[in-house]
Amino acid sequence: MSSGPNFSGEAVAQQVAKSREDYLSQLFTLLRQPSISAQNTGTVECANLLRQTMEDLGIATRVIETAGQPVVYGERMRNPNAPTLLVYGHYDVQPPDPIEAWHSPPFEPTIRDGRIYARGAGDNKGQLMAQLLGVQTYLTLYGDLPINIKFMFEGEEESGSVHLASFVEDHRDLLRCDLVYTSDGPMHESGAPVVLLGVRGMLYVELSRRCAKWDNHSGNKGNVVQNPAWRFVELLSAMRDPRGRVLIPGFYDGVLPPSDHELAHLRSLPFDPAQAAKQAGCASLNMDGETYYRKLMFEPTFNICGFHSGYGGAGSKTIIPAEATVKLDMRLVYGQDPDDIFEKLCAYVQQFDPEVTVTHLGQMRPSRTSADLPVIQDVIAAVTAAYRLQPVVMPSLGGSLPDYVWTGILGVPSVIVPYANSDEANHSPNENIGVENFFAGIRCICHVIAKLGGA
Amino acid sequence: MSSGPNFSGEAVAQQVAKSREDYLSQLFTLLRQPSISAQNTGTVECANLLRQTMEDLGIATRVIETAGQPVVYGERMRNPNAPTLLVYGHYDVQPPDPIEAWHSPPFEPTIRDGRIYARGAGDNKGQLMAQLLGVQTYLTLYGDLPINIKFMFEGEEESGSVHLASFVEDHRDLLRCDLVYTSDGPMHESGAPVVLLGVRGMLYVELSRRCAKWDNHSGNKGNVVQNPAWRFVELLSAMRDPRGRVLIPGFYDGVLPPSDHELAHLRSLPFDPAQAAKQAGCASLNMDGETYYRKLMFEPTFNICGFHSGYGGAGSKTIIPAEATVKLDMRLVYGQDPDDIFEKLCAYVQQFDPEVTVTHLGQMRPSRTSADLPVIQDVIAAVTAAYRLQPVVMPSLGGSLPDYVWTGILGVPSVIVPYANSDEANHSPNENIGVENFFAGIRCICHVIAKLGGA
Numbered sequence: 001m002s003s004g005p006n007f008s009g010e011a012v013a014q015q016v017a018k019s020r021e022d023y024l025s026q027l028f029t030l031l032r033q034p035s036i037s038a039q040n041t042g043t044v045e046c047a048n049l050l051r052q053t054m055e056d057l058g059i060a061t062r063v064i065e066t067a068g069q070p071v072v073y074g075e076r077m078r079n080p081n082a083p084t085l086l087v088y089g090h091y092d093v094q095p096p097d098p099i100e101a102w103h104s105p106p107f108e109p110t111i112r113d114g115r116i117y118a119r120g121a122g123d124n125k126g127q128l129m130a131q132l133l134g135v136q137t138y139l140t141l142y143g144d145l146p147i148n149i150k151f152m153f154e155g156e157e158e159s160g161s162v163h164l165a166s167f168v169e170d171h172r173d174l175l176r177c178d179l180v181y182t183s184d185g186p187m188h189e190s191g192a193p194v195v196l197l198g199v200r201g202m203l204y205v206e207l208s209r210r211c212a213k214w215d216n217h218s219g220n221k222g223n224v225v226q227n228p229a230w231r232f233v234e235l236l237s238a239m240r241d242p243r244g245r246v247l248i249p250g251f252y253d254g255v256l257p258p259s260d261h262e263l264a265h266l267r268s269l270p271f272d273p274a275q276a277a278k279q280a281g282c283a284s285l286n287m288d289g290e291t292y293y294r295k296l297m298f299e300p301t302f303n304i305c306g307f308h309s310g311y312g313g314a315g316s317k318t319i320i321p322a323e324a325t326v327k328l329d330m331r332l333v334y335g336q337d338p339d340d341i342f343e344k345l346c347a348y349v350q351q352f353d354p355e356v357t358v359t360h361l362g363q364m365r366p367s368r369t370s371a372d373l374p375v376i377q378d379v380i381a382a383v384t385a386a387y388r389l390q391p392v393v394m395p396s397l398g399g400s401l402p403d404y405v406w407t408g409i410l411g412v413p414s415v416i417v418p419y420a421n422s423d424e425a426n427h428s429p430n431e432n433i434g435v436e437n438f439f440a441g442i443r444c445i446c447h448v449i450a451k452l453g454g455a
Numbered sequence: 456m457s458s459g460p461n462f463s464g465e466a467v468a469q470q471v472a473k474s475r476e477d478y479l480s481q482l483f484t485l486l487r488q489p490s491i492s493a494q495n496t497g498t499v500e501c502a503n504l505l506r507q508t509m510e511d512l513g514i515a516t517r518v519i520e521t522a523g524q525p526v527v528y529g530e531r532m533r534n535p536n537a538p539t540l541l542v543y544g545h546y547d548v549q550p551p552d553p554i555e556a557w558h559s560p561p562f563e564p565t566i567r568d569g570r571i572y573a574r575g576a577g578d579n580k581g582q583l584m585a586q587l588l589g590v591q592t593y594l595t596l597y598g599d600l601p602i603n604i605k606f607m608f609e610g611e612e613e614s615g616s617v618h619l620a621s622f623v624e625d626h627r628d629l630l631r632c633d634l635v636y637t638s639d640g641p642m643h644e645s646g647a648p649v650v651l652l653g654v655r656g657m658l659y660v661e662l663s664r665r666c667a668k669w670d671n672h673s674g675n676k677g678n679v680v681q682n683p684a685w686r687f688v689e690l691l692s693a694m695r696d697p698r699g700r701v702l703i704p705g706f707y708d709g710v711l712p713p714s715d716h717e718l719a720h721l722r723s724l725p726f727d728p729a730q731a732a733k734q735a736g737c738a739s740l741n742m743d744g745e746t747y748y749r750k751l752m753f754e755p756t757f758n759i760c761g762f763h764s765g766y767g768g769a770g771s772k773t774i775i776p777a778e779a780t781v782k783l784d785m786r787l788v789y790g791q792d793p794d795d796i797f798e799k800l801c802a803y804v805q806q807f808d809p810e811v812t813v814t815h816l817g818q819m820r821p822s823r824t825s826a827d828l829p830v831i832q833d834v835i836a837a838v839t840a841a842y843r844l845q846p847v848v849m850p851s852l853g854g855s856l857p858d859y860v861w862t863g864i865l866g867v868p869s870v871i872v873p874y875a876n877s878d879e880a881n882h883s884p885n886e887n888i889g890v891e892n893f894f895a896g897i898r899c900i901c902h903v904i905a906k907l908g909g910a
Binding site (some may be wrong): 211214230285288296304306308311312331 | 649655657659661666667668669671672673674675676677678680684685687688689691692695697699722731732735737740742747751752754756758759760761762763764765766769770771772773774775776777779780782785786816817852853854855890
């Protein structure tokens, strides 16, 4: 561990400041290359450009074909005994539509008011380049890294990461590491950095029930023909009580309630009730911060995404609907397995009414990495040093990301440290990353490398 | 009562047989005149034609304007002490679309295979003309009627009888009578006549609930934003138990369970379980005839006509719906008052969730006439004699008709005796009435007149 102990955040900051034009220029080159996975536009060119960029930085890199868009994999291995960091990111971007809403062309990066505007600036090319330029900074200052580092940049994150799990399954040895480190998404709206340690999983099903070949006259047949909407009201009531507790036996198997320490931590997270209600388009959410975060991070959902049966137009139509359809998504917390939940749900529905059809429409496993792990404590310390601000440590996210491929398939800790500003407008016109957010990201990965290397 | 005692069904049958060509010709004249209330086409011409026809038969007739289509009112008053029969019918018809599906033009009546094909042949001009030609037959044979008779033919039954209730309210004296007699709809599919003595009423409401200004992300907000679809599952579960019993306090106030005598009668009604299931498009209805008719005639419904919330397209969309809408119709049995039920429902919903909006979309009061009344026993006897078949006596219909205007507003017994064949295709292309059904109807009203006149 040659360079670790000598690491100086001050030196890193100076080196980054000295290299601003060069670093921006390297980022702009990547931003100018369209790489729209949904439209299969420019992705191969972008993968090759990225491979060349990484090679130029001294990272041994290759493009690996998949059944979808290619993966760009690079590594800089020091020695087998040093810790190994796997950096994950993606080089593909969302389509830029509607083009006319952009103030400057989406693939001509432009700096205005301290922000870099371009499709992919925040999501994810700006954050991805910060990781690579951190390596360049580190090498310039110290000649070598104190750790082994691997980079896996996929090209279809914006299309659902369809082949990510199978890629990880098929390349366990190649990807073996001690920690997976991802920079994607926004920092906290207060400007504080975020350290995210897990996500909820998901199971999505559709229930459908047909009671007759056609809608029947609600008078002529009312009371003698079954109504599938009523069947679903009864089934749903039997699946979840009015307090929100799911009644399917075994649904909560494996779920751990938050510890006192975790609850205390939830209470410490920034929470503005008025702002939270406004963001949800509600008058009020009627809960405190601890409850809010506990419900989002530590409790599964059992949500009706859609319920459709019978007449929905204006005025009245007097029918007994022939059919009803309900779409449900369950956000699963750590300890719940979507395969297991699906099986239990099917058995429960089957017992209630064997004529209900259950269709599996998607699933994702939850993930969680303990904040108590030494490697995570190291990341938190490094982020704190880089930003000179305490990060907001989030035990989980309400939504779902394929983070389980690291914690579940590779079986290693995983941490997400976003570099982009909270108003990065990812997926929208005028996507951007703050110029200083970009440079702070470069400094941040230097601190992480140093800390993991023993600094 | 000059003619009553001398009445002979045989003489009536001979007179009708002798007059076939004339009677068909009179019906065809009426069928050739379009009278589509929904399109305001030909209704005034038809009302005037009908008035002239009635005048020619010796019925003092006038056309009375309403806020909608005119009413044709006629009477032949014998003396104030004789019983008075009010015959109700309608001269308007459904639109004939789709024209190309007709085998002969809808307003050029054509006889094929023993049926008269034309728009209105069954619904209701054929049945209406049978009533008038019964009077002609009776007068030809006996010179006078043994009762007072009044005719009220409206011109907007096919548009919901919008002004019927107010017309009856405004013309109580004019319409005063001892019995209202309607011939509309089909006979029993076995070919037996039907004597119908009531209908269920109706109350139609829409419930809607908004929980947020927009659909929220089911992960990012899942568990912290209220879901209106769940609110409605809970509300509906609190409104009706899984056995179908409505839980709104007072919902069943005033409802009389069927008497043992009525239940025995229900058991005697013709019921083919396989046929009933087939007509409803179901594999099976899983009930016997007594249950079937009890549920249709003596029990109110609490039916979901539509339940719509959130995503209903293909595949998955992960949202918490902003809004949910439920349409409910309640078929009310005799003793229930829609105004009272609406008030109780609103109070119940308000108590459950004051943010649910309840919209009143329509209502109709139920009606019932006792089969034990002497005047109804007379009608049953007359129908039995006319058809030489026991009629199927139905205490109620599952559906709703504005029969309450007679039983509720006028406060008199009301009976419906359909003349058309069960496959009359009313409201459909190739509407028809069997030639023999038409003539049997003429004979039937003669028997009814005679019986009420003391024969």
